[in-house]
Amino acid sequence: MPVMVLRSLNPPRLMNGTRCIVTKAMRNLIEVKIASGPFKDEKHLIQRNRLQPSDTALPFTFQRQQFPLRPCFSLTINKAQGQSLRVVGLDLRSQVFTHGMLYVALSRTGRRNDVYILAEDGMTPNVVYSEVLN
Known part of the structure; x- marks a missing residue:
């Protein structure tokens, strides 16, 4: 599946906007191959990011995990x-x-x-x- 990286992870290879192809999906890792540019066909592992809101007005804390990728057709x-x-x-x-x-x-x-x-x-x-x- 074609995806786009949403944040710079490994500059200059994996930057915001880099187009990749998912080659393998695991529970906490996704293996991608860069689709174009000077680093074309390089494989990288992308892990889930933990995100925690900075709003301190809440009486509790919560976090979520997501991959910094978006489908890119x-x-x-x-x-x-x-x-x-x-x-x-x-x-x-x-x-x-x-x-x-x-x-x-x-x-x-x-x-x-x-x-x-x-x-x-x-x-x-x-x-x-x-x-x-x-």
């Missing part, structure tokens, strides 16, 4: 910035914030044939706020 344009991808699929049925974001999304792969776009009538509006440009 897709990326936002912001999270994709700086990533190199083999294939990119864009859903442009709703507007991207600025034309700069569209450029970032389109430039994640090096080949035009590896970009697939879903847009109504094959068009998307180019949003430019002229008051910001002045």
